[in-house]
Amino acid sequence: MIEAQLLLPRLFADGAGKLDVNLTLAAGSLTALVGPSGSGKTTILRLLAGLDVPSEGRISVNGQRWLDTRQGISLRPQQRSVGYIFQDAALFPNLTVRENILFVTPQSERTLADQLIESTGLTSFIHQKPALLSGGQQKRVALVRALVRRPQLLLLDEPFAALDAPAAGQLRQVVLDLHRAWGTTTLLVSHYPADVASLADRVISLNQGKIQADQPATERTPLSAEVIRRVWFDEAGRVWVVETDTVQVRSAKAAWGRFREGDPFPIVQPY
16 A cells, blocks of 8 residues: 655645645555646656655655654655656657666566567567667557566556557556566556556546545546447457547446447546
């Protein structure tokens, strides 16, 4: 379990204020953190990762204290068991795919690195440099780098932004498969309804640094619906796939087998 109480004066989109949140994340959960731009979502990720320090706060991960401002405890980022995927893949341009991954891989985890490369479909690209990769392939490299150290907490900051619908859909499925296989506690920041609908089991809505709503993803009220253009069962991934004019969403939920082409599909607005 991850528990965090964070307080930080900050300039938000609507003016000066304080980020003031209390979070409890169950082990193995995948939580979406949503809200308007400038509401403090990325700041929370950076505080959890140790890249920023709150004016007051406490972070406890599975009983280990990462941060306690009252006791003067603040582990450095490299001391925290965190995998972080930034909006930019942030790969080393002069290194190949394999070199980028091995750069952060402990010697004892070389076999795991090879397994992750294979499971993310990167085997054919290990000798390529980032400039020759598509945006989706670069994000897959970033995902492997984030997971190869077996983090207790995986932080995803708009990981599918700037990808076209097919590439985003494929990468969402990779993230979901690896999340389920590893049981990693994951916190996802996204503005995109498809990300929330296909990945999150819980949604926390943030505004001006405060939590406005916190509920299971299945209880969120859709603001609109789009017509289903295609629906099929992906045998390889063992998931249902629904396509509309704007999104491709995958789910292992059996209830999705009832969807048909032409049916309305609810689109959950993330903020």
